[in-house]
Amino acid sequence: MNEHTDHDTLLHVISSGNPELDSRLGGGLPIGSLILVEGASGSGKSVLSQQILWGALQDSFRVMLFTSENTVKSLVSQMESIDLDILDHLLLRNLRVYPIELSHLGEHAMTLLVQAFKSEPDRDVIVVDSFTSATTHGANDAQILGFFEECKRLCGRGTTIILTLHTDALESDLLNPIRSMCDAHLKLFSDQDGQRLVKTLQVAKIRGAASATGAIVGFEVEPGWGMRVIPISKARG
Ligand SMILES: Nc1ncnc2c1ncn2[C@@H]1O[C@H](COP(=O)(O)OP(=O)(O)OP(=O)(O)O)[C@@H](O)[C@H]1O
Ligand SMILES: [Mg+2]
Numbered sequence: 001m002n003e004h005t006d007h008d009t010l011l012h013v014i015s016s017g018n019p020e021l022d023s024r025l026g027g028g029l030p031i032g033s034l035i036l037v038e039g040a041s042g043s044g045k046s047v048l049s050q051q052i053l054w055g056a057l058q059d060s061f062r063v064m065l066f067t068s069e070n071t072v073k074s075l076v077s078q079m080e081s082i083d084l085d086i087l088d089h090l091l092l093r094n095l096r097v098y099p100i101e102l103s104h105l106g107e108h109a110m111t112l113l114v115q116a117f118k119s120e121p122d123r124d125v126i127v128v129d130s131f132t133s134a135t136t137h138g139a140n141d142a143q144i145l146g147f148f149e150e151c152k153r154l155c156g157r158g159t160t161i162i163l164t165l166h167t168d169a170l171e172s173d174l175l176n177p178i179r180s181m182c183d184a185h186l187k188l189f190s191d192q193d194g195q196r197l198v199k200t201l202q203v204a205k206i207r208g209a210a211s212a213t214g215a216i217v218g219f220e221v222e223p224g225w226g227m228r229v230i231p232i233s234k235a236r237g
Contacts, residue, residue, distance in 0.1 A: 014125060014160055017055030020229035024201075024217045026209030028055075029162075029184055031124075033207065034148070034155045036179065037164040039188030044199055044221060045164040047082060048188065049129045051227050052162060054084040057094055061124040061160075065097045066113065068133050072097045082226035096120070102131075107138040110147040117154060117161075125160045132166040141174050148181050155183070183207040200232070 013028030022028050029035055029052065039045050046069060053063050067075060072090070075097055079086050089095040098116065102109045113134065117126055128134075135144055151161045167187075170178070179185050185204040190197055203215040218232040 014052060014061065015055045015059060016051045017058050018051060018227060018229070021051070021217070021219075021227060022055075024212065024215050024229065025203060026206055026212030029160065029206065030208050031160055032155050032158045033160055033183035034151050034181065035160070035162045035184040035186065036182040037162060037186045037188065038167050039164075040167050040190060043188035043190040044201070044219070044227070045166075045188060046078075046129050047221050047227055048186065048201070049127050049162050049164055050079050050082070050084055053095070053125060053127050054079065054086065056125045056160075057086065057089045060094070062122055063089075063095045063125045063127065064117075064120055064123040065095065066100050066116070066126075066128045067097060068100055068102050068130055070097075071099050081223060082221065083224060084226060096123075102134040103137045105134075105137075107140075107143065109134040109137065110139055110143055114147065114150045117151075117159075123159065125162070126154075127162045127164075129162075129164045130166065131163040132169045135165070135169050144170070144174060145177065148178055152181060179204070 013030055015022050015028040016025070037045050037048055053065060056063050065075075070078060076086060076090070086095055090097065105112055113128065151163070155161055182205070184206045187202040187204050189200045189202065191200075199219050199221070201217040201219060203212050203217070206212045216232060218230045220228050220230055222228050
């Protein structure tokens with residue numbers, strides 16, 4: 001048991017820090033969940049995971065982010081651009097950021113990721129954005145499933161793990177068992193509707209929050225503000 005076990009008795013969910021979004025998620029994401037965030041390029045996987053990790057930091061959870069897209073510096077400015085300030089959390093080490101090149105690690109990517117997860121057992125929340133390149137460079141199906149099983153074990157001990165994945169990264173034969181293994185499955189879409197780009201979040205599943213499952217949420221990413229939930233009718237134009 002670590003000193004953060006208090007959270008378990010006080011908070012049962014990770015809040016995104018965005019009340020509108022939380023309410024669509026049935027209150028937030030249950031602690032100890034394995035969460036899959038799936039979507040095409042530009043659909044909002046990074047923005048959503050940044051919003052959730054920021055929300056977790058506001059509630060004093062300890063967060064570890066593996067990013068294949070950013071350096072620490074570019075992450076700070078990207079998050080700043082959507083009004084998510086993480087500098088203090090970095091300095092206080094509540095947030096640890098590890099830029100990674102999963103594609104360079106080839107078939108070892110997943111073993112090394114699991115080792116890295118276990119090397120800091122005090123982390124409450126682990127985010128990998130994105131997990132896509134780990135799946136596309138030399139790893140076989142058994143290794144990928146084995147990785148998800150390892151994640152499940154860590155979640156069973158109370159860690160919350162968020163993995164973002166490009167929709168086309170895996171064949172459905174592999175994706176389906178992975179989806180069912182996950183406790184929460186959030187699907188992001190970005191569709192062209194005439195002149196407008198319409199973004200939606202589909203709550204495919206949140207275990208323990210039946211009311212949220214199936215919800216479809218329209219949202220915009222507004223410079224200087226971040227994720228803004230908008231009525232679906234408005235999102236559809
Ligand atoms: N500061 C910002 N101001 C305005 N729009 C932004 C800002 N930051 C991100 N966006 C927009 O939010 C949308 C989602 O971007 P995001 O990077 O989260 O997509 P993604 O799903 O992670 O894509 P990829 O698979 O390429 O990593 C994009 O349309 C992006 O242009
Ligand atoms: Mg991204």
